[in-house]
Amino acid sequence: MAIIELDNVGIVFPVYGANAKSLRQTLFSRATGGVAKENHGVITVTALQNITMNIEDGDRVGLVGHNGAGKSTLLRVLARVYPPSSGKITIRGRISSLFNPALGMDPDDTGMENIRTIGLFLGMSPHEIDQKIHDIGEFTELGEFLALPVRTYSSGMQLRLSFAIATAIDPEILLLDEGFGAGDARFSEKAEHRINSLIKRTKVIVLATHSAGMIRSMCNRAALMTEGRLIAYGGVEDILNQYDKMNHPS
Amino acid sequence: MLDAMHFHPIHFHSPMPGPLTELKRKMLTLPAVVDVIEGLSNWRLWLRIGWMDTIRRYRRTTLGPFWTALSVALFIGTIGIMYSQVFHQPIKTYLPYLSSGFVVWAPLATYITESCGAFFGAEGMLKQVKMPYSIFIAAAVVRNVIVFFHNLLVFIIVAILFGSPVTGYTLLVFPALFLLVINSVWVGIVMAVICTRYRDMLQVVASAIQIAFFVTPIFWDASQAGGMSKVFLDMNILYHFVNILRAPLLGAAPTWVDWTAVLICTVVGWSFALWLFNRYYNRIIFWM
Numbered sequence: 001m002a003i004i005e006l007d008n009v010g011i012v013f014p015v016y017g018a019n020a021k022s023l024r025q026t027l028f029s030r031a032t033g034g035v036a037k038e039n040h041g042v043i044t045v046t047a048l049q050n051i052t053m054n055i056e057d058g059d060r061v062g063l064v065g066h067n068g069a070g071k072s073t074l075l076r077v078l079a080r081v082y083p084p085s086s087g088k089i090t091i092r093g094r095i096s097s098l099f100n101p102a103l104g105m106d107p108d109d110t111g112m113e114n115i116r117t118i119g120l121f122l123g124m125s126p127h128e129i130d131q132k133i134h135d136i137g138e139f140t141e142l143g144e145f146l147a148l149p150v151r152t153y154s155s156g157m158q159l160r161l162s163f164a165i166a167t168a169i170d171p172e173i174l175l176l177d178e179g180f181g182a183g184d185a186r187f188s189e190k191a192e193h194r195i196n197s198l199i200k201r202t203k204v205i206v207l208a209t210h211s212a213g214m215i216r217s218m219c220n221r222a223a224l225m226t227e228g229r230l231i232a233y234g235g236v237e238d239i240l241n242q243y244d245k246m247n248h249p250s
Numbered sequence: 251m252l253d254a255m256h257f258h259p260i261h262f263h264s265p266m267p268g269p270l271t272e273l274k275r276k277m278l279t280l281p282a283v284v285d286v287i288e289g290l291s292n293w294r295l296w297l298r299i300g301w302m303d304t305i306r307r308y309r310r311t312t313l314g315p316f317w318t319a320l321s322v323a324l325f326i327g328t329i330g331i332m333y334s335q336v337f338h339q340p341i342k343t344y345l346p347y348l349s350s351g352f353v354v355w356a357p358l359a360t361y362i363t364e365s366c367g368a369f370f371g372a373e374g375m376l377k378q379v380k381m382p383y384s385i386f387i388a389a390a391v392v393r394n395v396i397v398f399f400h401n402l403l404v405f406i407i408v409a410i411l412f413g414s415p416v417t418g419y420t421l422l423v424f425p426a427l428f429l430l431v432i433n434s435v436w437v438g439i440v441m442a443v444i445c446t447r448y449r450d451m452l453q454v455v456a457s458a459i460q461i462a463f464f465v466t467p468i469f470w471d472a473s474q475a476g477g478m479s480k481v482f483l484d485m486n487i488l489y490h491f492v493n494i495l496r497a498p499l500l501g502a503a504p505t506w507v508d509w510t511a512v513l514i515c516t517v518v519g520w521s522f523a524l525w526l527f528n529r530y531y532n533r534i535i536f537w538m
Contacts, residue, residue, distance in 0.1 A: 013536055080380040083532040099378045108306045117302060120295045121375060149309075 002093030002172040004055040009087035011048040062215035063208040065225035071208035096171030111146035178209040282528035289384030300392025346414040350499040351468040353401040361394040365438035366445035387438035415501035422498035436523035
């Protein structure tokens, strides 16, 4: 059973490293919609506010919104990477997040070594890795290259390897960011097949994307975000219509 | 690791709820405590990270980590010959003394500096997958324990050359190493938390370590210090840490002052580290 409950969740980032004075001038000379604030000399940015939503078994949620609307931040909250600054979050179920496919890849290690290390990072047991290592190797079509350091691979080969490892997991909740793409055309078809099979065996999916096509083909619900707020959550067509209106106001 | 993916609190059952079990139950709800328990129990992962780091060093160079052992040997050789003259010490006793101290010091110093970057070095990972921070501390410990064993070879060669005694006390190497490792973890947590927030601290720690090398009796003997410097020496916790491992290496027993100082430091240090880690636990990710 996989459940996600967000109750009034907010995320406030401190901004360090920027020159506070010049940043202050830049931020406050423009209308930023009150996103940036200053607190005891620390600049903070409100990335998410008052997000309340329930996601249950069988929900495939597509997150839409402009760049900077908070889609990726929300995914990181769901991945439990960002603890909420306010509100409450309850998550039940094994989570896997596919944001950056090259996660944990070390160019000096061989393909096989990377499969084992990344597998452990993603929470697989050594036994689970042993079971899947053949299937992963098969998918990559790398053959003997798997015994060579990853730095000798072409970028396409590297992508195939990281994609194969990342999609070998068996999560209950799958979080996907649109940056998680796939390479050349021939590989893409295979990749699509593989990601479809992953989606089929997952109970809950949350996907952030700009592509209406992807949402229509993969999701049964959608959520529209703007400026860190969730403004609508419901059926796919209804939300996509609202998003369209937001893009082309007439 | 898998448990870290779930979001239920750890339940503690006890037939007789007393103040102690109540404390235990409370402790297990602290995110920092949960992090350390879950992180350290994922030994497969931190052993692998530490081990792969070592293998990688071997891969690109012929000597791999033995390069550090070699530079340690060069250092001990030159400083040993030079300072045995300066201090008017017989080389037969001075060289085993210097090398036993330095093979403990070198990985310890490297570890302290390395642990500063343990969290932001793993930023990519930590921003995609929720995993215990302590895994990356443990991996840094593993890496430097492996380096220690490489360096130990230098000491063993010196010990054989100069006939350094092996006694029953030599076995104390094991509890000493254990205490050093246990303490390294909390030191690493403190360093990593502070340095993730204040990146300047990295430079401060690096220079502090350099100075510490000169005020800690590594290449000079504690008996050479007198007056106020003797008091200062007893307060130097690094001195006691080096001593509990160095003395057994030389076939002697560390003093009770050394053991006591280290044990107190273990308790106080861990308490402070858990307090600090817990207080800022939810903010660390936003500092990266």
